[in-house]
Amino acid sequence: MPTLFRDDIGGLMDHELWWHNHYDWFQECGYTLRSRYQADWVPSWKGSPRWYAHLISPDGIAMWSPFVLDATRNCDGEPVALKRVHRSVHPYEVDIGRYLCSPALSSDKRNHCCPVLEVLQDPTDADIQIIVMPFLRKFYDPKFVTIGEAIDFFRQAFEGLQFMHEHHVAHRYRRLPRLSTASDKFPRDCMRLNIMYDPRPMFPEPYHPMFTDKSLDFKRSVSHYSRTKRPCRYYWTDFGLSRQYEPDDVHPEENIILGGDRTVPEFKDEHVFTHNPYHTDLYYLGNLIREDFLQKYSNLEFMYHLIARMIKPKPEQRPTMDEAVRMLDAVISKLPWWKLRARLRRRKDDVVLHFLKDVGHTFRTASYLLLRIPAVPVGPDTVETVVRYKKVDLPHA
Structure with missing residues (x-):
C-alpha cells in the first residue's frame, strides 16, 4: 500500500x-x-x-x-x-x-x-x-501573440468541426465557465477541454503534466517557441457526448444537456426539451471565440460579423458549418500582410504596456520577416502527428 x-x-x-x-x-x-x-x-x-x-x-x-x-x-x-x-x-x-x-x-x-x-x-x-x-495541451496556453496565430486556431477549429459534421457526427461540445482567479489561467474542468493541441513542436523539453510551466523535476521553468515559429496542430477531443447520425438525418434532435453551457439560447427556454446538435455546435464554437478572443483582444474586429451569425438566438438562423468555413475563408483572404503579423492587443493593457509590447513585437516580427516565416502558421497534419507517435493497429470493435 x-x-x-x-x-x-x-x-x-x-x-x-x-x-x-x-x-x-x-x-x-x-x-x-x-x-x-x-x-x-x-x-x-x-x-x-x-x-x-x-x-x-x-x-x-x-x-x-x-x-x-x-x-x-x-x-x-x-x-x-x-x-x-x-x-x-x-x-x-x-x-x-x-x-x-x-x-x-x-x-x-x-x-x-x-x-x-x-x-x-x-x-x-x-x-x-x-x-x-x-x-495534448490546453489550446490557450501559452497565450496567442499575433493575429496570424489566432487565425490559424480559428481555421483549424472550423475545419475540424466541418469535418465531423460532414461525417454526420455532432460533437455536442460542452464548455464549462472558467474559475474567477487572478490569473484566469485554469478552467473549471481543465482536463475536459474540448480543443487542445500537440505541444511537442513548441515545447522541445518535457514538462510536468500537472504544472505545465515547470520541468519534470520541478526545478525550473520550461521555455517554448512561439506558435508562429513552431506551428502546432489543434485537436477536438472528448467525444463522450458526441453522436453519429444517419446520412439522411439532416435535422437530428437531442435532449438538452443539463449542466452544459447555460448561455446557449435554446437551453434557456423551459418549454423546449430537444435541440438540433449541429446548430448548437455552431453556437459553442462561436461563443468560445467570442469569450476567449473577441472579448479579450481589441483588434479582431473582422470576426465580429461571422461570430454574430454563429451565436444567433434562433438556431435555424445560424449558418451551417460549410457556410461558416466559407465565410471565414472570405474574411481571411481580405486581410493584409501587416494585419496578420500584428500583435493581439489585450483590452485590459494600458498605454504604457501597449507601447512596451509593441517595441518587443517589432523586433520579433523583423526576425520572422528575415527568416521568411509565414504570418499564419502552417502546422503538421494529423497523419504526421500519428506517425510521430508510431501509431499501433487499432483493435476492431
Missing part, C-alpha cells in the same frame, strides 16, 4: 486510488504511470520540515480529473494520456473516436479529431475501457 493516503498532506486522494490499484496492469500493457501511483511509493518530500514541501515536489501534485491521467509509453518514452471511459455512461465515445481516426478518415487534412492510439479493456470491470491518446 502507498505511504500516504487522503488524510495526509500531499497523499493520494480518493479519485486517484483506482489508478494506483491499476498501476501494475498498466505496466503490463506497456505504460508507466508517475511514481505517485506505485505500490511502494515513498514521497520525495518525506522528512522535510516545510509544510508546503509537497507543493514543490514533482510527485506531490494530485491529478485534477478522476478520468484522465498522463503516462509514459514504455517502448519509446512518449508521453500519452489515458482516459477512463464507462461504457454505461458514454456508450458511443470509443466507437466514435475509433471511427473518426480510422485510416480512411485520417488522411483528410481537415480531420482534427484527437487520435486514438489504443483502447485497453479493464481486466476487472467489463464496463471500463481506457482510451490511449497523445498527450
Whole structure:
C-alpha cells in the first residue's frame, strides 16, 4: 500500500486510488504511470520540515480529473494520456473516436479529431475501457501573440468541426465557465477541454503534466517557441457526448444537456426539451471565440460579423458549418500582410504596456520577416502527428 493516503498532506486522494490499484496492469500493457501511483511509493518530500514541501515536489501534485491521467509509453518514452471511459455512461465515445481516426478518415487534412492510439479493456470491470491518446495541451496556453496565430486556431477549429459534421457526427461540445482567479489561467474542468493541441513542436523539453510551466523535476521553468515559429496542430477531443447520425438525418434532435453551457439560447427556454446538435455546435464554437478572443483582444474586429451569425438566438438562423468555413475563408483572404503579423492587443493593457509590447513585437516580427516565416502558421497534419507517435493497429470493435 502507498505511504500516504487522503488524510495526509500531499497523499493520494480518493479519485486517484483506482489508478494506483491499476498501476501494475498498466505496466503490463506497456505504460508507466508517475511514481505517485506505485505500490511502494515513498514521497520525495518525506522528512522535510516545510509544510508546503509537497507543493514543490514533482510527485506531490494530485491529478485534477478522476478520468484522465498522463503516462509514459514504455517502448519509446512518449508521453500519452489515458482516459477512463464507462461504457454505461458514454456508450458511443470509443466507437466514435475509433471511427473518426480510422485510416480512411485520417488522411483528410481537415480531420482534427484527437487520435486514438489504443483502447485497453479493464481486466476487472467489463464496463471500463481506457482510451490511449497523445498527450495534448490546453489550446490557450501559452497565450496567442499575433493575429496570424489566432487565425490559424480559428481555421483549424472550423475545419475540424466541418469535418465531423460532414461525417454526420455532432460533437455536442460542452464548455464549462472558467474559475474567477487572478490569473484566469485554469478552467473549471481543465482536463475536459474540448480543443487542445500537440505541444511537442513548441515545447522541445518535457514538462510536468500537472504544472505545465515547470520541468519534470520541478526545478525550473520550461521555455517554448512561439506558435508562429513552431506551428502546432489543434485537436477536438472528448467525444463522450458526441453522436453519429444517419446520412439522411439532416435535422437530428437531442435532449438538452443539463449542466452544459447555460448561455446557449435554446437551453434557456423551459418549454423546449430537444435541440438540433449541429446548430448548437455552431453556437459553442462561436461563443468560445467570442469569450476567449473577441472579448479579450481589441483588434479582431473582422470576426465580429461571422461570430454574430454563429451565436444567433434562433438556431435555424445560424449558418451551417460549410457556410461558416466559407465565410471565414472570405474574411481571411481580405486581410493584409501587416494585419496578420500584428500583435493581439489585450483590452485590459494600458498605454504604457501597449507601447512596451509593441517595441518587443517589432523586433520579433523583423526576425520572422528575415527568416521568411509565414504570418499564419502552417502546422503538421494529423497523419504526421500519428506517425510521430508510431501509431499501433487499432483493435476492431
